[in-house]
Amino acid sequence: MISIEEALTKILAEVSKSNLESVPLAESLGRILAGDVKADRDYPPFHRSAMDGYAIKSKDFDPSKIYHCKKEIFAGMESKLDPGEEIVKIMTGAVVPEGLDAVVKIEDSQEIESGNPISKVKLKSDQAFQFMNIALQGEDLKKGELVIGSGTVIGMSEISLLASLGFDIVPVRTLPKVSIISTGNEVVSVGSKPLPYQIRDSNSYSLIAILNRYKIQPNSIELVPDDELKITEALQKGLESDILLLSGGVSMGSMDLIPPLLEKLGVKKIFHKVSLKPGKPIWFGKKGKTVVFGLPGNPFSVQVCARIFLDPYIRSYLGMEISRPLRFPFYGKRKKKNSLPEFFPVIFETREKTGLRAKSFNGSGDIRAGLSSDGIALHPGEQSEISEEDILDFYPW
Numbered sequence: 316m317i318s319i320e321e322a323l324t325k326i327l328a329e330v331s332k333s334n335l336e337s338v339p340l341a342e343s344l345g346r347i348l349a350g351d352v353k354a355d356r357d358y359p360p361f362h363r364s365a366m367d368g369y370a371i372k373s374k375d376f377d378p379s380k381i382y383h384c385k386k387e388i389f390a391g392m393e394s395k396l397d398p399g400e401e402i403v404k405i406m407t408g409a410v411v412p413e414g415l416d417a418v419v420k421i422e423d424s425q426e427i428e429s430g431n432p433i434s435k436v437k438l439k440s441d442q443a444f445q446f447m448n449i450a451l452q453g454e455d456l457k458k459g460e461l462v463i464g465s466g467t468v469i470g471m472s473e474i475s476l477l478a479s480l481g482f483d484i485v486p487v488r489t490l491p492k493v494s495i496i497s498t499g500n501e502v503v504s505v506g507s508k509p510l511p512y513q514i515r516d517s518n519s520y521s522l523i524a525i526l527n528r529y530k531i532q533p534n535s536i537e538l539v540p541d542d543e544l545k546i547t548e549a550l551q552k553g554l555e556s557d558i559l560l561l562s563g564g565v566s567m568g569s570m571d572l573i574p575p576l577l578e579k580l581g582v583k584k585i586f587h588k589v590s591l592k593p594g595k596p597i598w599f600g601k602k603g604k605t606v607v608f609g610l611p612g613n614p615f616s617v618q619v620c621a622r623i624f625l626d627p628y629i630r631s632y633l634g635m636e637i638s639r640p641l642r643f644p645f646y647g648k649r650k651k652k653n654s655l656p657e658f659f660p661v662i663f664e665t666r667e668k669t670g671l672r673a674k675s676f677n678g679s680g681d682i683r684a685g686l687s688s689d690g691i692a693l694h695p696g697e698q699s700e701i702s703e704e705d706i707l708d709f710y711p712w
Contacts, residue, residue, distance in 0.1 A: 316588040319623065319656060322599070325585050326624055329601050330631040331557070333488040340477055343469045345530045346487040347633040352463040355480055357453035362411040366420040366448040369436060370405045373417040376443035385432040388412070402436070411449055418448035466634045488633045491557035493526060493533045495519050496549050498563040498573065499612060500541045517682065518562035518610070518617045525621045529629055547576055554580065554605050557632075560625070563612035566596040573609050574598055582607055590696065592655040593679030594620040615676070615684035619658045619691060622710055640693070640708035644670040649694060649701050656696040660688035661709065671709060685712070 335349045382402045390408035428435035553559040564573035582602040593616040598609030661671040676684040690711040
């Protein structure tokens with residue numbers, strides 16, 4: 316039996332990096348960016364007026380002067396000064412003409428005489444200084460500057476920025492092919508009416524949920540009884556995927572058929588059993604390009620193992636950073652009877668500072684264990700009891 320850290324190291328050592336593909340910008344939400352994105356030009360690409368007002372030369376500003384304005388500049392217009400021109404009316408977003416370097420907002424002006432083409436204007440501002448109310452060329456981004464790093468999840472802000480940079484087609488990481496197999500004579504489909512000694516298959520849907528976070532749709536989902544021939548047939552098909560996810564059949568019972576059948580099919584066992592609770596019987600192996608996660612059958616065990624082991628594998632496969640646990644104080648007391656590191660569901664509680672409060676549950680088979688929780692916290696193996704204000708590792712769902 317190996318530690319959580321050893322297991323995760325072994326899992327990540329088997330990651331095969333995904334390939335690249337291109338998708339339309341409108342279809343890129345939630346995908347993982349492949350390659351760095353750099354600015355194609357300065358942003359703003361020109362000195363841009365930040366106000367509706369009057370653009371002038373700051374050094375010639377005189378509040379007692381009557382200015383003769385004969386031009387109005389709107390956003391999207393090219394702007395050039397005529398010889399001797401010292402003021403223009405300007406709208407927000409418009410190009411500030413070369414030679415002018417301050418914008419006095421419209422509220423600080425008084426139009427004395429309106430005309431076409433010449434208006435007479437007085438500026439009532441207390442001051443005018445260089446680049447007042449002007450967004451300078453390149454102050455947001457310089458041409459060639461890194462904007463979004465490879466491995467970023469594309470969200471609404473990223474889509475907006477990519478559009479601004481001219482990316483109608485976006486390079487993203489290809490998604491892995493994933494097969495899910497849930498095993499057990501006692502397990503029936505969600506739409507079935509179970510007999511008193513049967514349960515509905517929830518594990519497949521827990522796994523589908525974590526895959527969907529990364530826009531991954533499983534290629535196949537199978538529910539297989541504890542029958543060697545049927546399990547073998549399902550495994551053979553599942554091994555054609557990049558990731559094969561199994562739940563049930565990996566412990567020490569007489570009907571836990573998965574480990575020997577996988578090895579018969581040529582899957583190399585990398586480890587079996589990890590020092591943790593719940594999820595101790597987890598099995599991990601590889602055949603060719605296919606990695607296999609053999610997860611325990613209890614619902615909360617599947618959720619914990621998926622969060623602690625599967626999620627980092629997927630992130631690494633897609634070129635993302637592995638998320639580290641957060642650290643929060645614990646509110647209350649908690650005891651455990653064994654020496655294994657133990658994950659348990661927690662809820663945020665805010666007092667003077669935000670901390671974690673344990674959510675009560677009845678073990679890894681409790682179908683409500685993770686319900687309404689914010690994530691899971693780790694009760695360290697060497698501590699039989701954790702107390703008020705102890706700092707714990709926290710893994711958000």
